[in-house]
Amino acid sequence: xxxxxxxxxxxxxxxxxxxxxxxxxxxxxxxxxxxxxxxxxxxxxxxxxxxxxxxxxxxxxxxxxxxxxxxxxxxxxxxxxxxxxxxxxxxxxxxxxxxxxxxxxxxxxxxxxxxxxxxxxxxxxxxxxxxxxxxxxxxxxxxxxxxxxxxxxxxxxxxxxxxxxxxxxxxxxxxxxxxxxxxxxxxxxxxxxxxxxxxxxx
Amino acid sequence: xxxxxxxxxxxxxxxxxxxxxxxxxxxxxxxxxxxxxxxxxxxxxxxxxxxxxxxxxxxxxxxxxxxxxxxxxxxxxxxxxxxxxxxxxxxxxxxxxxxxxxxxxxxxxxxxxxxxxxxxxxxxxxxxxxxxxxxxxxxxxxxxxxxxxxxxxxxxxxxxxxxxxxxxxxxxxxxxxxxxxxxxxxxxxxxxxxxxxxxxxx
Amino acid sequence: xxxxxxxxxxxxxxxxxxxxxxxxxxxxxxxxxxxxxxxxxxxxxxxxxxxxxxxxxxxxxxxxxxxxxxxxxxxxxxxxxxxxxxxxxxxxxxxxxxxxxxxxxxxxxxxxxxxxxxxxxxxxxxxxxxxxxxxxxxxxxxxxxxxxxxxxxxxxxxxxxxxxxxxxxxxxxxxxxxxxxxxxxxxxxxxxxxxxxxxxxx
Amino acid sequence: xxxxxxxxxxxxxxxxxxxxxxxxxxxxxxxxxxxxxxxxxxxxxxxxxxxxxxxxxxxxxxxxxxxxxxxxxxxxxxxxxxxxxxxxxxxxxxxxxxxxxxxxxxxxxxxxxxxxxxxxxxxxxxxxxxxxxxxxxxxxxxxxxxxxxxxxxxxxxxxxxxxxxxxxxxxxxxxxxxxxxxxxxxxxxxxxxxxxxxxxxx
DNA sequence: AATGAATGAGAATTCATTCAT
DNA sequence: CATGAATGAATTCTCATTCAT
Numbered sequence: 067x068x069x070x071x072x073x074x075x076x077x078x079x080x081x082x083x084x085x086x087x088x089x090x091x092x093x094x095x096x097x098x099x100x101x102x103x104x105x106x107x108x109x110x111x112x113x114x115x116x117x118x119x120x121x122x123x124x125x126x127x128x129x130x131x132x133x134x135x136x137x138x139x140x141x142x143x144x145x146x147x148x149x150x151x152x153x154x155x156x157x158x159x160x161x162x163x164x165x166x167x168x169x170x171x172x173x174x175x176x177x178x179x180x181x182x183x184x185x186x187x188x189x190x191x192x193x194x195x196x197x198x199x200x201x202x203x204x205x206x207x208x209x210x211x212x213x214x215x216x217x218x219x220x221x222x223x224x225x226x227x228x229x230x231x232x233x234x235x236x237x238x239x240x241x242x243x244x245x246x247x248x249x250x251x252x253x254x255x256x257x258x259x260x261x262x263x264x265x266x267x268x
Numbered sequence: 269x270x271x272x273x274x275x276x277x278x279x280x281x282x283x284x285x286x287x288x289x290x291x292x293x294x295x296x297x298x299x300x301x302x303x304x305x306x307x308x309x310x311x312x313x314x315x316x317x318x319x320x321x322x323x324x325x326x327x328x329x330x331x332x333x334x335x336x337x338x339x340x341x342x343x344x345x346x347x348x349x350x351x352x353x354x355x356x357x358x359x360x361x362x363x364x365x366x367x368x369x370x371x372x373x374x375x376x377x378x379x380x381x382x383x384x385x386x387x388x389x390x391x392x393x394x395x396x397x398x399x400x401x402x403x404x405x406x407x408x409x410x411x412x413x414x415x416x417x418x419x420x421x422x423x424x425x426x427x428x429x430x431x432x433x434x435x436x437x438x439x440x441x442x443x444x445x446x447x448x449x450x451x452x453x454x455x456x457x458x459x460x461x462x463x464x465x466x467x468x469x470x
Numbered sequence: 471x472x473x474x475x476x477x478x479x480x481x482x483x484x485x486x487x488x489x490x491x492x493x494x495x496x497x498x499x500x501x502x503x504x505x506x507x508x509x510x511x512x513x514x515x516x517x518x519x520x521x522x523x524x525x526x527x528x529x530x531x532x533x534x535x536x537x538x539x540x541x542x543x544x545x546x547x548x549x550x551x552x553x554x555x556x557x558x559x560x561x562x563x564x565x566x567x568x569x570x571x572x573x574x575x576x577x578x579x580x581x582x583x584x585x586x587x588x589x590x591x592x593x594x595x596x597x598x599x600x601x602x603x604x605x606x607x608x609x610x611x612x613x614x615x616x617x618x619x620x621x622x623x624x625x626x627x628x629x630x631x632x633x634x635x636x637x638x639x640x641x642x643x644x645x646x647x648x649x650x651x652x653x654x655x656x657x658x659x660x661x662x663x664x665x666x667x668x669x670x671x672x
Numbered sequence: 673x674x675x676x677x678x679x680x681x682x683x684x685x686x687x688x689x690x691x692x693x694x695x696x697x698x699x700x701x702x703x704x705x706x707x708x709x710x711x712x713x714x715x716x717x718x719x720x721x722x723x724x725x726x727x728x729x730x731x732x733x734x735x736x737x738x739x740x741x742x743x744x745x746x747x748x749x750x751x752x753x754x755x756x757x758x759x760x761x762x763x764x765x766x767x768x769x770x771x772x773x774x775x776x777x778x779x780x781x782x783x784x785x786x787x788x789x790x791x792x793x794x795x796x797x798x799x800x801x802x803x804x805x806x807x808x809x810x811x812x813x814x815x816x817x818x819x820x821x822x823x824x825x826x827x828x829x830x831x832x833x834x835x836x837x838x839x840x841x842x843x844x845x846x847x848x849x850x851x852x853x854x855x856x857x858x859x860x861x862x863x864x865x866x867x868x869x870x871x872x873x874x
Numbered sequence: 875a876a877t878g879a880a881t882g883a884g885a886a887t888t889c890a891t892t893c894a895t
Numbered sequence: 896c897a898t899g900a901a902t903g904a905a906t907t908c909t910c911a912t913t914c915a916t
Contacts, residue, residue, distance in 0.1 A: 084399065093385055096295050098885060109902040114887070172384040182374040182442070183295060189442070195444050223447050223455035226440065232411055234436020235429065241383065241390070242397050245425050250432065254427035261463025298909060311877040322911065497789060499701050502889060513898040524890065553736065556770065578787040579781055585847065586778040587699055594848070599848050610752050627859035630844065635833070638840020643795070645787065646801050649829050654836065659827035665867030704906065715881040720908070
């Protein structure tokens, strides 16, 4: 019945993907709809067939980015290890991932700005944060059960603090690449897990 | 030396300050030179007497912001305390400061984008990071000397990781205000100082 | 002859009719081909199967409008009355009609503009004017024969002036609804007819 | 104090005037802001210094047109004549004026459309209509006092009908130039005056 | 020095029209 | 015949920057 068979959802993703790459490289404001159309290999008007306006485009691109990251997070956990080991290896895996998406980082910041201005789909990012925190909290609880982790900690808060560190680290690393992420991760892991105090307060 | 020069520098600061507030509230691209001029109580053309173009304006505004933060950092350290106590109180003080500059956060992100695109005065921010790290590293070393802190840590790397955490925390808190900064800071500090492991690895 | 042709013509009218309503309500430029297609319950491309372009569409819509008006004009004349009574009742009938097509008035103006720019089917409208004038002139001549109307008038010119009044009245009424069409028509009729009548009505 | 002395009101009029001419010739939608700027001998952006958007421009142009017409109306009345003679000469003068502003007629229609769509400054045009009606009503009343005009007419309604006629005539003349305005005016005047005059002219 | 009028490059968006299916 | 996806020409409007006063 339809005269032209086009997988609209697929096409939408393609366009948003092309846009995301450009946004990451040059920034939202510097990228014109013409640029996006050219990168996607379509006409300018066609972009508007799939996205009402430029803002919808950045939302679409962001969704794609988040879903990629969600996949990476899931892949990072190795369930064959002990809880603490799993947390450690997951953290290193995430550091690895983030180190390689530097190009996307600009786009990520860009979207944070949108959120900061009250536009943007905040819930989407909150969900990702929540999920990451839950995963960490889960490992910490498993660690308590396995007598690897102190039982007097508030796992939710500790997980939140832990997750925050990861984003802070990538941020600092973007600004100041020394010491490397690996070094920082090791130092953090050591201090966080072992504590820096000479003695435990009893 | 001549009073004119001082006046000129003062006026420059005023303009950049007004610009900074606007940039923080509405974003660099949304703020027009007209807006800045009006906020500074001068004519549009006059802005160009003090700043070559709009980009110089954002650099000026960022410098002011950083110098404010530098002042806050310095004020946050209480030298009458023991090293670890000083680090703790400084951290809480910084959390306090950051919690109250949320409005500026958009502008901060904005400038990060500039840096990410290769524009912007990267060194300025790097210096601030370095100074903050040095301060922390100094406290850690004093802590070692005072037998409060394990002597086997790499103070520079740990300081870097510590500083990163602070920025990650404010970032996460902007996105997901639960649990509050205070709770996260407490959880982090506890883990950092005490470690989360049930036992120290020997 | 072939039923297909009839169907085609019917469909053409449907589309033009739908377009006319929209043009009247929102104006030619504000109405998109998509709007017309939707209103006609067909696909956008199908409109082009029946009309070469958007301009043809407005011509088609105008033709329909004119043919409606032509019908109304014909219906307005009651041949059982004396010539002057027929002219009077016809005028009141037309006033009635026009008062109720206010919605179409915008479209009418729109088409006048097309004509003014040298586009548009001028002859069509001229014919309608001519026919209306002829009808009035005919009644005036019958009036002369019936000794109801002064024989020294130029019936053609008087008919033209009379017809013009009707359009002027509706126009003024659109802009300034006071006094109502009825009041104006009565005043006009009184002034106009008392002048052309052979004898004053006492 | 102001660095550049420009009579803003004067400039505004110039621009609106240039725009009005173009609107009349080619129609509102066909005229681009670039066209207006070029015709006014200024840059595109400058138009926006004086008019918020294209719509404001048409309002400005219309105001100028109306004020021109108002002037013409005032000039058309010769107070040295008897009331009826004054009305007659004024009517012929208006016919003369209108015959020569045919070029503006398209623009006039255009604005009528704006009014029809609920935009546009309706009151402006209503005032002009009112004033014209008042002038005519005044002459009619003077005519009654001078025993030139029947005292049993409703001067306000007759004046409204009279004014409407003028606009209808110009409209019909635009569409169908035969018979000429003069001929139609004569026919109308003859019918009108013979009807309202206290006595028939012999 | 200070100003704000003038400018035009540049960008988002719309929509009539085409054409492959 | 019918369709609607694709297109790009065209248009409005913004705003950083210049410069005469």
